Amino acid sequence: xxxxxxRQKPHAVVVGSGFGGLAAAVRLGARGYRVTVLERLEQPGGxxxxxxxxxxxxxxxxxxxxxPFLFEELWxxxxxxxxxxxxLRALDRFYRIIFDDGGHFDCVADDGAMxxxxxxxxxxxxxxxxxxxxxxxxxxxxxxEQLAHVPFGSLADMARVAxxxxxxxxxxxxxxxxxxxxxxxxxxxxxxxxxxxxxxxxFRTTSIYCLISFLERNWGVxxxxxxxxxxxxxxxxxxxxxxxxxxxxQDVSEIIVDSGCATGVRLASGEVVxxxxxxxxxxxxxxxxxxxxxxxxxxxxxxxxxRSRHSMSLFIWYFGTNRTYxxxxxxxxxxxxRYRALIADIFDRKVLAKDFSLYLHRPTASDPALAxxxxxGFYVLSPVPHLDSNVDWTRQAEPYRQAIAKRxxxxxxxxxxxxxxxxxxxxxxxxxxxxxxxxxxxxxxxPVLTQSAWFRPHNRSEDVDRLYLVGASTHPGxxxxxxxxxxxxxxxxxxDAAFV
Numbered sequence: 001x002x003x004x005x006x007r008q009k010p011h012a013v014v015v016g017s018g019f020g021g022l023a024a025a026v027r028l029g030a031r032g033y034r035v036t037v038l039e040r041l042e043q044p045g046g047x048x049x050x051x052x053x054x055x056x057x058x059x060x061x062x063x064x065x066x067x068p069f070l071f072e073e074l075w076x077x078x079x080x081x082x083x084x085x086x087x088l089r090a091l092d093r094f095y096r097i098i099f100d101d102g103g104h105f106d107c108v109a110d111d112g113a114m115x116x117x118x119x120x121x122x123x124x125x126x127x128x129x130x131x132x133x134x135x136x137x138x139x140x141x142x143x144x145e146q147l148a149h150v151p152f153g154s155l156a157d158m159a160r161v162a163x164x165x166x167x168x169x170x171x172x173x174x175x176x177x178x179x180x181x182x183x184x185x186x187x188x189x190x191x192x193x194x195x196x197x198x199x200x201x202x203f204r205t206t207s208i209y210c211l212i213s214f215l216e217r218n219w220g221v222x223x224x225x226x227x228x229x230x231x232x233x234x235x236x237x238x239x240x241x242x243x244x245x246x247x248x249x250q251d252v253s254e255i256i257v258d259s260g261c262a263t264g265v266r267l268a269s270g271e272v273v274x275x276x277x278x279x280x281x282x283x284x285x286x287x288x289x290x291x292x293x294x295x296x297x298x299x300x301x302x303x304x305x306x307r308s309r310h311s312m313s314l315f316i317w318y319f320g321t322n323r324t325y326x327x328x329x330x331x332x333x334x335x336x337x338r339y340r341a342l343i344a345d346i347f348d349r350k351v352l353a354k355d356f357s358l359y360l361h362r363p364t365a366s367d368p369a370l371a372x373x374x375x376x377g378f379y380v381l382s383p384v385p386h387l388d389s390n391v392d393w394t395r396q397a398e399p400y401r402q403a404i405a406k407r408x409x410x411x412x413x414x415x416x417x418x419x420x421x422x423x424x425x426x427x428x429x430x431x432x433x434x435x436x437x438x439x440x441x442x443x444x445x446x447p448v449l450t451q452s453a454w455f456r457p458h459n460r461s462e463d464v465d466r467l468y469l470v471g472a473s474t475h476p477g478x479x480x481x482x483x484x485x486x487x488x489x490x491x492x493x494x495x496d497a498a499f500v
Contacts, residue, residue, distance in 0.1 A: 009034040010500040013265055013275035015252045015291070018046030019062075019480055020470035021281030022235040023074055023487035028279070029242035030077040032497030036273065037239065038250040038265065040436075044236050046281070047435060047442075050229035054422035055372040056320040057227055058379060063361050064197070064331070065222040066215050067481040070488070071231065078238045085234045087225040089366065094221040095331040097190055098412065105186045109220055122184035132181035132191055136214040139168050143208040144215065148476040148485040151493050152454040161453075170206050170449055177207040193333065196383060198478040199311025199443025201347045203340065206449040215481065223330065223366045255280070255287070255467065257295040262467040265291075276500050277466045279490070284445065284457045284473025285310075285438030297463045309451060311443035311478070312346045313386040313428035317401050318379045321419040325376055328412055330365040334358040347446075350385040352396065358382055358404065360412070375421070378413075380404055386428055387440040393427040401425060444473035452477065459486060460493040468494060 012028045014021045017039040025035045043049050047061035065071075068088055075082040082088075094107040105121060108114050118129045142164045169177065178191035194212040195205035224230040236246055251268040255278055264274040280287040288300040336342060336355040345353045359381045364371045371377040382404060385391070401423075409416040428440030437444070445451045456475045461467040470486040472478035 010276040010497050011036065011274065012277050012279060013038060013273055014279045014281060015255070015265060015287075016040075016046055016281030016471070017044040017232075017236075017246060018281050018471055018483065019048055019232075019235075020472070020483035020486050021046070021279065022232065022239065023070075023484050024279050024281065024468075024470045024490055025239045025244060025246075026074045026077060026235060026242070027487055027490055028494065029239060029244050031491070031494075033277075035239065035242070035244040036275075037244075037246040038252055038267070038273065039246060039248050040251040041434075042248050044246060044248070045229065045232040048228050048232050050227060050232070051318075051424070053318075053424060054320065056375070056377045056422055057229070057370045058318045058377060058424070059228040059361075059363065060316075060318075060426070062228055062480050063223070063363065065224065065228075065231070065480060066212070067219060067484070068222055069219070070481060070484040071234075073488075074235065074238065074484075078241060080238070080241075082234075085237065086230050088222045089225060090220040090222050091330055091366070093329055093331075094216060095333055096329045097186070097193075097333045097335070099186060099189075099335050100337045103186060105190050107190060107216075111217070114217075118187060121186050122182070125182040125184050125187050128181040128183070129187065129191075132178060132210075133214065133217060135177070135181070136210045136212075136217075139208060140211040140214040140218075142168060143211045144481075144485075147453070148482070149488040149492075151459050151489050152456075152475055153458055153460060153493070154454070165208075168207065170208050172207045173203050174200075174205050174207050174209050175202040177210050189335070189339065195447065198447060198482065199441070199472070200447040201312075201343055203343060204347070205447050206452060208449075208452070209447065212479075221331075223363065225367050227363060227367070227370060252282075252291060254294070255291045255464070257292065257464055260296075261465040262461075277468065277494060279468045279470060281471045283435070283437045284469060284471070286436045287469065287473075288457070288463070289438065290436075292464065295464060299462045300457055305438060309446040309448060310386055310388075310439045310441035311446045312383050313431055313440045314426075314442045315382045315384045315397070315400060315404075315428070316379055316426040317404060318377075318424045318426070319420050320371055320375055320377045320422040321413075321416065322375055322421045323419050324364070324374065325362070325413055328360070328362050328365065328376075330362055332360040332362070332412065334360060334407075334411060346383055346385050350389040352384060352389060352391050352400070354403075356382045356384075356404065356407070358407070360408070380408065384428060386442075387432060391428070393429045397425050397427050443478040444471070447477050459489045 012033040072082040175192040254266040262278040432440040
């Protein structure tokens with residue numbers, strides 16, 4: 001195995017500055033590593049980056065924080081207090097779900113109010129709802145507390161948890177699990193849509209993801225004042241406070257492998273950055289297919305990734321209006337006329353349907369400072385198939401945006417088309433070209449049972465020594481809690497700095 005590069009602290013290079021990469025850098029810095037984070041874009045955050053346009057501030061990606069304790073732990077590792085740097089606020093209403101028939105359901109923080117909301121929709125389902133939440137907690141106690149921060153490096157690790165997985169019916173889908181407890185279609189949707197937030201098909205995603213319901217119920221749904229970018233900037237501040245570095249505009253073209261070990265990276269500029277260990281926060285497929293293209297690989301070959309199921313992609317329209325919509329909550333889910341058939345179009349048939357279901361984010365409901373006075377800022381997200389659909393987004397993006405604008409104008413944002421003053425689009429092609437996601441998939445591999453835990457790319461690479469993976473493509477999976485937990489796993493698999 002190659003010797004350490006110097007007599008200084010061992011050097012860790014982190015490729016990518018998404019939440020997983022930033023959290024990994026903080027943890028490695030706290031354990032005595034000298035850390036360099038390399039980010040190809042001109043700002044940190046990856047999918048959680050920020051852009052400003054015409055006086056509006058837009059979070060590009062994740063907007064929902066459900067596990068604040070994972071952030072608090074990172075600040076504690078640096079001897080600091082999270083609340084001193086980030087103003088994280090709990091929302092009283094998590095989401096408003098608006099169904100195509102005009103009905104709605106509010107997911108709220110207060111337990112009593114939530115049960116009353118269930119009773120308003122279907123009095124006979126209150127008991128089933130309570131039983132579902134107890135089941136969700138049981139899954140959380142195993143799937144999150146026992147497994148999310150544990151590496152799955154061998155089949156023996158899977159065998160160890162298999163009895164619990166069987167007991168909790170991990171083979172059953174999230175939707176099938178919800179349907180076992182409640183009968184009303186509104187409630188079945190409300191208890192099962194969460195896999196869409198992490199790239200999964202609710203009708204196929206393992207029921208382990210039912211734990212999200214308890215995660216929300218127990219810790220709440222939060223928003224960082226100033227936007228999710230406030231969390232990104234806070235993490236960068238922790239890294240720099242440790243004496244470590246985040247370099248921007250640094251496009252990594254290769255992970256250098258010598259005698260089966262990662263020994264550094266080569267940048268597109270030709271510069272070589274030596275390292276004792278490399279942590280890849282890049283898309284798993286990109287890491288193996290592109291950054292390790294010249295290295296021998298036994299398990300994660302190009303063919304294996306090609307045959308894997310990838311998550312759906314997203315069409316996102318960011319826009320600002322010169323008026324406010326005070327009756328629109330922070331988070332709204334607006335369903336179209338179909339649900340199961342639309343999901344099949346996206347995940348299986350891979351066709352761009354004429355109808356859609358939408359997630360509308362209005363951060364100015366919580367933080368008006370994100371838009372000019374008298375204005376509102378939004379993004380609307382539509383799940384769409386990844387690039388295997390062969391949709392030409394250079395031609396389809398604007399007509400699709402217009403259809404979404406028309407739908408919003410007819411429903412919860414009356415007169416929208418007359419009030420838009422700034423606009424920007426992000427399509428599956430941008431996920432591929434800007435974020436380097438294979439197939440333009442927004443969340444890496446789809447979270448089905450056969451692509452979870454040991455079956456995902458491991459946090460410690462099976463093919464290259466001293467290479468570690470964090471982020472959505474590795475265990476435990478996508479979503480902010482998942483990628484932060486992937487960095488937490490490094491504490492178990494990366495040796496202490498004194499032993500490198």
